[in-house]
Amino acid sequence: MSGEPAIADRVLAPRRAAFVFIFITVLLDMLALGLIMPVLPRLIASFTGNDTADAARIFGLFATSWALMQFICAPLLGALSDRFGRRPVVLLSNFGLAVDYILMAFAPSLIWLFIGRLMSGATAASISTSFAYLADITPAEKRAAAFGKVGAAFGAGFILGPAAGGLLGQIDLHLPFWVAAGLGLANTLYGVFVLPESLPQERRAAFSWRRANPAGALSLLVTRPGLLGLAVVNFGSQIAHTVLPSVYVLYAGYRYGWNELAIGLSLAFVGLASVLTRWFIVGPVVARLGERNAIMLGFASGILGFIIIALVPNGLWAMICIVPLSLWSIADPALQGMMTKLVGADEQGRLQGANVSVQSIAQLIGPFLFTLTFALFIGTSAPWTLPGAPFLLAAALLALTVTFASRTIAVIKSPIV
Numbered sequence: 001m002s003g004e005p006a007i008a009d010r011v012l013a014p015r016r017a018a019f020v021f022i023f024i025t026v027l028l029d030m031l032a033l034g035l036i037m038p039v040l041p042r043l044i045a046s047f048t049g050n051d052t053a054d055a056a057r058i059f060g061l062f063a064t065s066w067a068l069m070q071f072i073c074a075p076l077l078g079a080l081s082d083r084f085g086r087r088p089v090v091l092l093s094n095f096g097l098a099v100d101y102i103l104m105a106f107a108p109s110l111i112w113l114f115i116g117r118l119m120s121g122a123t124a125a126s127i128s129t130s131f132a133y134l135a136d137i138t139p140a141e142k143r144a145a146a147f148g149k150v151g152a153a154f155g156a157g158f159i160l161g162p163a164a165g166g167l168l169g170q171i172d173l174h175l176p177f178w179v180a181a182g183l184g185l186a187n188t189l190y191g192v193f194v195l196p197e198s199l200p201q202e203r204r205a206a207f208s209w210r211r212a213n214p215a216g217a218l219s220l221l222v223t224r225p226g227l228l229g230l231a232v233v234n235f236g237s238q239i240a241h242t243v244l245p246s247v248y249v250l251y252a253g254y255r256y257g258w259n260e261l262a263i264g265l266s267l268a269f270v271g272l273a274s275v276l277t278r279w280f281i282v283g284p285v286v287a288r289l290g291e292r293n294a295i296m297l298g299f300a301s302g303i304l305g306f307i308i309i310a311l312v313p314n315g316l317w318a319m320i321c322i323v324p325l326s327l328w329s330i331a332d333p334a335l336q337g338m339m340t341k342l343v344g345a346d347e348q349g350r351l352q353g354a355n356v357s358v359q360s361i362a363q364l365i366g367p368f369l370f371t372l373t374f375a376l377f378i379g380t381s382a383p384w385t386l387p388g389a390p391f392l393l394a395a396a397l398l399a400l401t402v403t404f405a406s407r408t409i410a411v412i413k414s415p416i417v
Contacts (some may be wrong), residue, residue, distance in 0.1 A: 002092060017142065018137055018151075018195065018361070019134070019137070019146065021190065021191060023149065023150050023153055024187070025075035025090065025094065025187055026042075026130055026157075027153035027157050028183045028186070028187045029127060029184075029187070030153055030154050030156070030161065031099065031157040031160055031161045031180075031183060032157075032179075032180035032181075032183045032184055033157065034157050034160065034162045034164075035176040035183075036101070036104075036165060036180055037175060037268035038411070039169035039173050039176050039177075040062075042169065043113070043173045044058050044062070044110070045362040046173065047109065047113070048110075060083065061274060061339075062113075062117045062322050063241070064364060065114070065117060065118060065121065066118070066120060066387055067363040067364050068119075068362045069118050069121025070089075070121045070122075070356055070357075070359075070360040070363075071356075071357050071360035071364070072122075073121070073123075074128055074356035074357055075214050075354060075356075075357055076359070077089055077093065077129060077349075077352025077353065078129065078132065078350050078352050078354070078356070079205075079207060079349065080083050080207065081199070082132075082207075082346055082347065082348070082349040082351075083204055083205065084207075085197045085199045086130075086132055086133040086136065086191040086349070087191070087197045089129045089349075090130060090191060090195065091192060091195070092123075092189055093123050093129065094184055094191060095188045096122050096123030097184045098180075098185045098187075098188060099181075100116050100119040100123060101116075101120075101178070101181035101184060102178075103116045104117075105174045107180065114189075126190070127353040127356075128349075128356045129352065130150065131147065131150070131284075131336065131352050131355075132348040132349040132351070132352045134146050134147065135340045135345075135348040136198035136345065136348060137198050138338075140340070143333075143336070143337040144282065144283070144333045144334045144336070145282055145283030145286060145287070146279040146333075147282075147332075147337055147338075148279070148283060148329070148330075149278060151278045151332065152274070152275040152278035155271040155278065158276050159268050159275070161273040161274055162267070164176075175196075199345070199349075201344075203345045204346060218231075218354050220347065220351060220354050221354055223392045224342045224343060225412065226342060226408060226409075226411060227339060227342045227344070228410075229343075229404070229405075229411075229412075230339050230408060230409075230412075231339075231354070231355070231402060232324065232363035232408070233295075233335060233401055233408060234335055234355060234359070234361055235358050235359075235361065236397055236398070236400065236401030237299070237302075237332065238358065238359045238362035238363070238402070239365060239366045239397055240302065240366075240397045240398045240401070241334060241366075241394075242266070242363060242365075242366025242367055242369075242370060242392040243306070243370045243390050243391060246366060246367040246371055246390070247370050247374045247390045251388070251390070252266065252318075254378065255387050256315035257315075262315070266319065266322075269319070269322055270325065273322050273323070274329050277326045277329045277330065278333065281327075281330065282294075285297070286333075291338045292338075293334075293335055294331065295330075295331045295334045295335055295405060295409065296402065297327070297330060297331075297333050297336065298329065298330035298331025299398055299401060299405065300326070300402065301327035301330070302325060302327075302331070302395075302398050303326040303398045303399055303402070305323075305328060306321075306325075306392065307391070307395050308320055308324065309321040309388065309391050310389070310391035310395070311388060320378065324360055325388035336355075338409075338412075339351060369393075370394070372388040373389050373390045374389065374390045
């Protein structure tokens, strides 16, 4: 009938507008986080009399505390979004991050800076709630592609953010925090006028403190056959991924003699390749291979990339690893899409909170594991000098994850949605 396309367009238009907002939300959040990455260690050092060793220890404490707050608060905010809707949680999280950056820009001491990082970890739920929002507005069979496209915002933010933060930090160490706060406030105002609610009243779940704490959120993972197994797969992947932010900069300088510019350019290439993969490749690959095979392909590519970077003789050859490591990006949105099909519409926020808690645990464990491995195999007491050992360890963890994933996925029954 002639009226049907017009009706379909009216239905899809709000979905497109909401998708654009969610993409911009994640992009601005990642851009703001990237802005402060190059200057936060220097700002910490300015409070320690520029003692690098003390600054490194304090920076490590800040990172661990941020992940811990994510672990505690993400399930709470996920449960709140299931009860009161996605929109208020996304908007309040964006506003909370903006206030946090303002606090850190004003911080007169390390204590205030530390409080700011705790606030950041507590309020950084806009991303997990954004993925729940996507699950609300996207048909189940298209979620992996949608997650992939929004995931491209991560790479884009980390391409632009650190470069801009470094330039702004040369003017004033506090300036990147002000710009990040401005982005957060602009994002909040944009959402107030543009973002519709995605979760109708009849699909909302009653709030329960039993489900809103980390243990309660993680308990969701045992209520559906296969869901816990997929969470373990996610955990293994997230631990392996932490090798890159944990030791890549140190490794590239030690092994290849790269300076900050060379390292920054290589990270930009990795981010760009990840963006292109998530935006243009994830959807077609999942559509052709299915989520199960896409997950296997992504993990196999990650294993190959880690082996390359660990064993090749020079930095030019090491750049080859960008291709398989970017293809690893296929696995995560396919895994996320599969998990969202195993829970009901009123549990998507709780699921994303549980996923963030799993990732936070990985972020607590991974950096410690890989930095110690790197230090061991370049130290004087090493059984043999092998600076690429952390990447070989990451490859081994991914290989175990692939084996477990193949068995888990094989027994998953029909999805709920």
